[in-house]
Structures are given as C-alpha cells and as structure tokens.
Amino acid sequence: MPTATENKSFLGRLLLWQKLALLVAATAVPAVVLGCFYFQQTVAGIRQARGEIDGTRYIKALGSVAAELLTHRGREYAFHDGMLGKAEVKVDHEILLRALLPGKDD
Numbered sequence: 001m002p003t004a005t006e007n008k009s010f011l012g013r014l015l016l017w018q019k020l021a022l023l024v025a026a027t028a029v030p031a032v033v034l035g036c037f038y039f040q041q042t043v044a045g046i047r048q049a050r051g052e053i054d055g056t057r058y059i060k061a062l063g064s065v066a067a068e069l070l071t072h073r074g075r076e077y078a079f080h081d082g083m084l085g086k087a088e089v090k091v092d093h094e095i096l097l098r099a100l101l102p103g104k105d106d
Contacts, residue, residue, distance in 0.1 A: 065100055 011019060 061100075068100060 014022070
C-alpha cells in the first residue's frame, strides 16, 4: 500500500520557500525576456539615429559642392564670353576647392 508521501504531487513535496522561489523564477523569466527585447529595440533606434546624422552630414557637404559646381558653370560661361580673366577664375576656384575639400593637399 502506498504511503502518504508517495501520493503527493510535485508541488506538494516542496517546502514553502521552494514554492516561493519557483513562483519568483516563473514571473522573472518573462520580465527578463521583455527587457532584452526593449534593449534590442533601443540599440536599433540609436543605430538608425546615428545613420541619419551621418547622412545629414553627407548631404550637407554634398550640397556645398553642388553649389560650387553651379557657380563654376556661371564662371565658365563668363570666362568664355571674355568677362573674366583666366587668372582671376583660377585663384577663386583654388580657394573654394581648398575650403570645400580640406583633406585634399597638393
């Protein structure tokens, strides 16, 4: 004939502090998983923001170069029409290119 201890369920065999520890662990696992998802999304948002900042810097630099190209077209037209001298155009372009492209050294 089975004894009373053999008929107890799993939780019935545990002590009170073990039952409480099991309860805390069972509720902590979803909180940890949600925390991991939150930090992953935060890191992804930070990466996207950094990418947008880099893109803004690139577009800003590209805009000044594009503006200089438009100015160059106007100066080229004026130079070919004889309104400007060759030396004046060359000096202006050298100064502007050095200002726009600081990494370019001759």
